[in-house]
């Protein structure tokens with residue numbers, strides 16, 4: 001599926017939904033019923049909260065004049081965010097290094113202007129839901145979506161529901177052992193050498209002195225093997241704790257050439273034959289994302305659908 005296929009004629013009579021992916025660098029809004037069935041879209045850079053949320057609100061006002069009125073909306077936001085529905089700051093970004101966004105109410109202004117049920121979750125959990133309905137995890141009810149880019153984040157769908165507790169999961173910060181040939185100190189400001197500290201895009205750039213996309217030749221091969229080793233180490237914890245049916249790897253770093261088969265090999269190796277399931281060794285166990293840049297807004301449409309169903313109860 002390509003991004004160019006987004007604006008297609010609506011081929012069904014399903015109710016119109018709004019999906020808002022509020023990412024740390026860009027915002028992507030879809031009005032439609034799915035990634036293949038949208039009537040309008042908005043893509044803007046994430047600047048200040050006032051300007052960014054104002055542009056989204058303006059977009060909905062213009063669409064309303066055109067007769068495109070959603071019956072529910074979903075927001076998949078960068079974070080950390082407050083997800084406890086009974087918390088006074090539910091729908092807020094809590095503390096983020098992104099200037100100006102700490103303490104921003106993302107949900108409130110959107111809900112006020114649309115006046116419809118609005119679902120809210122993290123961008124990573126949203127992407128997981130999108131992949132679950134239309135992408136690489138379609139038909140499965142327990143899987144993990146791990147995005148590897150500027151940071152590392154994971155969303156777990158367990159028995160069809162995104163796993164939440166006091167906060168969303170922070171899979172990028174699980175502990176990993178140190179690769180025997182690696183003396184890079186790690187760059188997580190909290191844990192130094194956690195999974196994100198050792199295997200995010202910036203960690204690769206720091207370790208090798210070159211961004212991942214510019215590595216070549218023997219250095220690229222060595223970087224891919226080490227990257228696969230760290231990702232497999234993190235996935236071992238995730239696989240043993242959550243027992244997913246599949247793991248989806250998304251994000252820019254996941255596109256390093258040769259990484260996917262290298263992660264599969266390294267995961268089989270680090271699992272050490274336990275519990276010996278053929279599923280863990282299958283090429284279908286660790287797979288690339290299926291929706292690309294549409295996973296976020298598609299997942300936000302799933303959040304909208306859930307909000308609509310919740311409101312009907």
Ligand code: ZN
Nearest residue numbers: 173188191194
């Ligand atoms: Zn960390």
